[in-house]
Amino acid sequence: MVEPLKLLILGGTAEAAALAEAATAAGHEVWTSLAGATRTPRRPAGRLVSGPLGGIDGLTRLLTGEGFDRLVDATHPFAETISANAVEAALRAGVPRITLRRPPWTAGIGDRWYGVADLAEALETLPRAAAPEDGRVFVATGRRGLNLLAARPEYSFVVRTIEPVAVLPPGVDVTLIRDRGPFDLAAERGFFTEHAVSAVIAKNAGGTGAEAKIQVARECRIAVLMIDRPPSPPGLWASRVDEVVDWLA
Structure with a gap:
C-alpha cells in the first residue's frame, strides 16, 4: 500500500x-x-x-x-x-x-518551420515566411509582448488569447480573438480559413491541447515561426x- x-x-x-x-x-x-x-x-x-x-x-x-x-x-x-x-x-x-x-513538438514532413528565440526574432524573420499581402499572421503566443507587433506595421495580425489585452500597438492592423482551447482540427481549419492565416507565430508548448494549429499549418503548407523552449x-x-x-x- x-x-x-x-x-x-x-x-x-x-x-x-x-x-x-x-x-x-x-x-x-x-x-x-x-x-x-x-x-x-x-x-x-x-x-x-x-x-x-x-x-x-x-x-x-x-x-x-x-x-x-x-x-x-x-x-x-x-x-x-x-x-x-x-x-x-x-x-x-x-x-x-x-x-x-x-x-515539445518536432518538425515533420511538410512542415515549414523557422526556429526563433522569441517574439522579437519571429517578427524579424517574418518576411522570409510570408509577404504582407498573403493574409494575416496568427500570433498564438499569449497576451504579453504584443507591443512588439509595432515593428511590422505592414502586416495584419490575428491574436488569440484567453485573457483580455489592455492595449494593442497603435498603427497596426490587429484582430483580437478571446477564446480558450483546446481546439480540434475542425475548429482550427475554420479559424485559418476565416482569418486567411498566412503564417503562424507560436511557442513550442508541446502537448495535444494546442497542437491542432500546427497540424493545420502543415496541411496548408503555412510557415510556422516556432519559438524555442528555454x-x-x-x-x-x-x-x-x-x-x-x-x-x-
Missing part, C-alpha cells in the same frame, strides 16, 4: 490537472498552486493555493510551513521564473522535486503523469 504524501503541484497546465486527479485518487493529499496562470483557471482536484507565492522565499515558507513531502513543477514550459524559483525553494526546504513537462530545469523530470505517480510511490 502506498503511504500517503502531502504534495504541492505548481500547476496551470492540463498535465498538472491530470496529475492532481491521479494523485488524489492514489490517496495523496494534493495542493495545487495556480500562481501565474489565467485569471479564470479550471479548478483541479484537491486543495487550491490562490495568489502569488512570493518568489523563492514565499515558496520556501509554504513548503516548510505546511510540511510538504514532495514538489512537482508542472507549469508551462515557458514559465522560466516559477521553475527557477521551484529549484531553489526545494533545495532550501529539503523537499524532493520533479519537473513534469510534456514533450532550457529545462535541472534535476529529475518526467514527460507523463503516470511517471510522476510512480515517483510518489
Whole structure:
C-alpha cells in the first residue's frame, strides 16, 4: 500500500490537472498552486493555493510551513521564473522535486518551420515566411509582448488569447480573438480559413491541447515561426503523469 504524501503541484497546465486527479485518487493529499496562470483557471482536484507565492522565499515558507513531502513543477514550459524559483525553494526546504513537462513538438514532413528565440526574432524573420499581402499572421503566443507587433506595421495580425489585452500597438492592423482551447482540427481549419492565416507565430508548448494549429499549418503548407523552449530545469523530470505517480510511490 502506498503511504500517503502531502504534495504541492505548481500547476496551470492540463498535465498538472491530470496529475492532481491521479494523485488524489492514489490517496495523496494534493495542493495545487495556480500562481501565474489565467485569471479564470479550471479548478483541479484537491486543495487550491490562490495568489502569488512570493518568489523563492514565499515558496520556501509554504513548503516548510505546511510540511510538504514532495514538489512537482508542472507549469508551462515557458514559465522560466516559477521553475527557477521551484529549484531553489526545494533545495532550501529539503523537499524532493520533479519537473513534469510534456514533450515539445518536432518538425515533420511538410512542415515549414523557422526556429526563433522569441517574439522579437519571429517578427524579424517574418518576411522570409510570408509577404504582407498573403493574409494575416496568427500570433498564438499569449497576451504579453504584443507591443512588439509595432515593428511590422505592414502586416495584419490575428491574436488569440484567453485573457483580455489592455492595449494593442497603435498603427497596426490587429484582430483580437478571446477564446480558450483546446481546439480540434475542425475548429482550427475554420479559424485559418476565416482569418486567411498566412503564417503562424507560436511557442513550442508541446502537448495535444494546442497542437491542432500546427497540424493545420502543415496541411496548408503555412510557415510556422516556432519559438524555442528555454532550457529545462535541472534535476529529475518526467514527460507523463503516470511517471510522476510512480515517483510518489
